[in-house]
Amino acid sequence: MSETTPTDRLAELSAHGVSIWLDDLSRARLTGGGLRRLIDERHVVGVTTNPTIFAAALSQGSSYDEQMATLATAGTDLDEAVMAVTTDDVREAADLFAPVHEATGGQDGRVSIEVDPRLAKDTERTIEQARILWSTVDRPNLMVKIPATVEGLPAITQAIGEGISVNTTLIFSLDRYRAVANAYLDGLERAQRAGIDLAKIRGVASFFVSRVDSEIDARLDKIGTDEAKALKGKAGIANARLAFEAYEEIFSTPRWEELAAAGAHPQRPLWASTGVKDPAYPDTMYVDELVVDGVVNTMPEKTLEAAADHADLRGDTVHGTYDAARAHLDALERLGISYTDVTDTLEAEGVEKFEKSWDELLETVTAALARTAAR
Template sequence: MTENTATDRLAELSGHGVSIWLDDLSRGHLRDGVLADLVGTKHVVGVTTNPTIFAGALAKAHDYDEQMGVLAAAGSGVDDAVIAATTDDVRDAADLFADVYQRTGGQDGRVSIEVDPRLSKDTDKTIEQARLLWSTVDRPNIFVKIPATKEGLPAITKAISEGISINVTLIFSLDRYRAVANAYLDGLELAQRAGIDLSGIRSVASFFVSRVDTEIDKRLDAIRTDEAKALKGKAGIANARLAFQAFEEIFSTPRWEELAAAGAHVQRPLWASTGVKDPAYPDTMYVDELVVDGVVNTMPEKTMRAVADHANLRGDTVHGTYEESRRLLDQLERLGVSYTDVTDTLEEEAVVKFEKSWAELADTVTAALARAGVAR
């Protein structure tokens, strides 16, 4: 596979209307030019982060030692140091993507930073930290990530109403996706009444894909029938396709048309968790099977490079699949795999996982501050 052919594959995906975002950010990649190269040669037009990504970045390199020394000398606490390190990286990445942001009229060139996952059940504190992150990074092309928990929904509405652009994360179910979209519309209407320019507000709704298959496949394996086995690896894609159907319905209503006439932008669906967890599956299937104009696919670097090398792109693979996708989810219910239980379980596990990653991040920063203090 030549470099030019690989790049053309990513260009083809982009040409189908899929914005390619990288699900990774580290100070090392900012400094060594890796991220700039992906932007310049691989059609990457955005970056997403989460506590797991930042925990890995801080634990694996010494790129943060100098800053930790300055923070230790200033007597910064752990939480303040975490915010300082992560917002600096996001600000630098946002500056790197500034040209993309301008070229796409604000649609892409976006960098996301997530609120502290320990606040996922606290609406008021989530709003407070969304404001803090937005003002601290102080760049128009960032997204503040708020999880789509029940407590997160009113926080999303409030942040949008104040003109803060939001990446809604950890969406697993269709009902919750509809609630997220409604929270966005509520926020836009409040912003409009407050006299805020709606054209400056952007949002994406991050619908998780591979984790759905991981949980459902586990339950199908326990059933031990040929019918169950035949359904493995299909639910995540079907679920995402039905989310796109819901997106089309929501953003074609008279309510939406009135907001669009006032300058509002749709809340684009974003396919998250698109790295394949089961090695038995094609490593590009969560890209190949979810190609449709107007979405974002945020990929780990490994998945993105696999797509560049051997993606099986066949044009739009979402439209025309809704009836089949619905039948598949119905079939799972008949086999005893509860959709509601699966999505509730995934949300709970995701919050716990990010809380654990935040704790690991805090431990890493604590150790770095201690080392810096000793070095002084």
């Protein structure tokens, strides 16, 4: 028997019902054909972005120089320049994915762009920017990313209620995930009352995985016992699996069935932060252990290529694991590791990291505008 080819592994992952999205975007990927290659050869059916990704893209190479020169000549201010650069990339990516969007009936072919993370605690301004991003990109396969802070929840409801497809990001805890799902349902009901076609609205809930292990592993290392060491590297997957259990519960209620009958689509779980941060772990761990029909896995290219090369696909690795997942989180609590404290810490750090990346993005654009204006 011949060895499984790289493309076969990703085809198999897709066949198991996992939509493969790339967690990266840059103009170089768009103009150089790199993103097209991943669509054609790696079964990539969507893209997610965040401030960190845009900051990295703008700091490398000369792909943005021409646009920066045009913006500088026009006297464009900083915030408008950032909006122009990022939405242009997302719009072009959305056009590239338009055939996928059509072929999947709107489920995939999605490209996400995040609201300014400095607004994570400001409901009204988040709603306002979600509207601006939606209208500026002006593509039906866009998703606006809204962080799952307490203040973000009503923004999610309002955006969905206006027919804006939303990727809810920075979800760490199961309680917050349930609140996010409820905000989505509230939004669908609001859209239904407004006469909006529910079939055109899509949502994903981005549940972060590897960051949970990084935080909990550090706490386990401080405890230092053999029992603690034996629990390392398992919490992120356990947490995600329990999120899928919650998803199945929420999207099988009479409330959901009424919305589904009106044409609504479920808010799919999306596995984010799937690049392994500890080199001691298998580099496809957050792919192999979270295979189940009806989810998205958004991967950095390094993880994507690793999965293409040697993913250990064994069918559904989520169903039948819920009791063991609960037992694992209970064992952590018995060692004194507070689940609530971990997830609260990760949410605060997540917002802070994205704010820092946004500041880096602003600094990069400021320097680029000044450099091109001086020519």
